[in-house]
Amino acid sequence: MPTADDAGADASSGARACYDPRDAYDLDDLERAAAAVLPRDVRDFVAGGSGRERSLAANREAFDRLYVTPRVLRDVSACTTDTTLLGRPARLPVAVAPVAYQRLLHPEGELAAARAAAAAGVPFTVATLSSVPVEEVTAAGGTVWFQLYWLREPGRTLDLARRAQDAGCAALVLTVDVPWMGRRARDARGGFALPGHVRAVHLDAGARSAAHRAPGRGSAVAAHTAAAFSAALTWSDVAELRSLTRLPLILKGVLAPADAARAVELGVDAVVVSNHGGRQLDGALPGVAALPGVAAAVAAAGGGCEVLLDGGVRGGVDVLKALALGAAGVLVGRPPLWGLAAAGEAGVARVLDLLAAELRDALGLAGCAGVDAARELDVTRLP
DSSP: OOOOOHHHHHHHHHHTTTGGGGGGGSHHHHHHHHHOOOOOOOHHHHOOOSSTTTTHHHHHHHHHHHEEEEOOSOOOTTTOOOOEEEEESSSEEEEOOOOOOOGGTTTTTTTHHHHHHHHHHHHHETTTOOOSSSHHHHHHHHHHEEEOOSSSSSHHHHHHHHHHHHTTTTTTEEOSSSSSSOOOOHHHHOOOOOOOTTOOOTTTTSSOOOGGGGOOOSOOHHHHHHHHHHSOOOOOHHHHHHHHOOOEEEEEEOOOHHHHHHHHHHTEEEEEEEOGTTTTTTTOOOOHHHHHHHHHHHHOOSSOEEEEEEOOOHHHHHHHHHHHHTEEEEEEEEHHHHHHHHHHHHHHHHHHHHHOOOOOHHHHHEEEEEEEEHTTTTTOOOO
16 A cells, blocks of 8 residues: 655655745635645545544534624724633634644644644644654644543553643643544555654654554554554543643543533533544534533533534634634644645644634624624524
């Protein structure tokens, strides 16, 4: 099965050097630019979902059916996108979501994306399956969160949490919707495996692992995570993690209001309403459809838990809709990868610049002088 080997990476780097991200006027432009330089297997790994990809498609369809009722005759001359996330200032109600193996898309991988996020004033989330060590990412500055998967050896999970804390991370993001990787047909059909220059640096001490060995059939990356991840994660583990870290704790992958209420009871600082970008249970409710119920449950439970949204965000108007439905902010996953593939750090910076410009435009045209005012807007779902 062909992969993005070093020669392919060199070729795509040359193509990236020819692309000026200022030529992108929306995120779709950057998606097309990324598709032009990425090998097909990597493109499918980034773009694909699980099963028949119904939840993947539904994430966008759900956003597209939502319409905001703007308010008028309000002073928006000093409209601002500034806010706070988990008590820290942010220039946008946006964080860069955790995504594995970003050196698949650019030689600098997570480091380039993190520098762009720091310059944009938004949090960057380092994944357990990052291809760059967390210490290098935090050294780039800015607000950095660390995403945890619960591993078969719980002690290794807690070691990673301590390592992230020692490295200067500002929060832990525990992903709770991956007892194992969802069945992703695009990866399985191609026998997707990592090239030699990319590895999960927080898990694999050597240069090669099961993720690099293409199986006879199926995805090597899925086989690797099946061997590493635990399907036994429960609320008692969340309570243990909460008791062992001083960092804010975020649970990512919550869709049920009852689960959100339980998180508040355990002292969780934020929940991310998410169906994992349509990459886990195919048929899972889109995050934006679950958002109002989760936000109501968190408010009823009290405790100051923030509600964030992940999945399907493709522009500033989507951020506005999420705010109006009760989110404190959103996470964006695939769009920064498009920017990274197309133009490295400058491409990710362009993604965040576009989101900032589009959100300010959306806020002002909706009659909102700032992020807090967006939460007063009415949103209607059309059939």
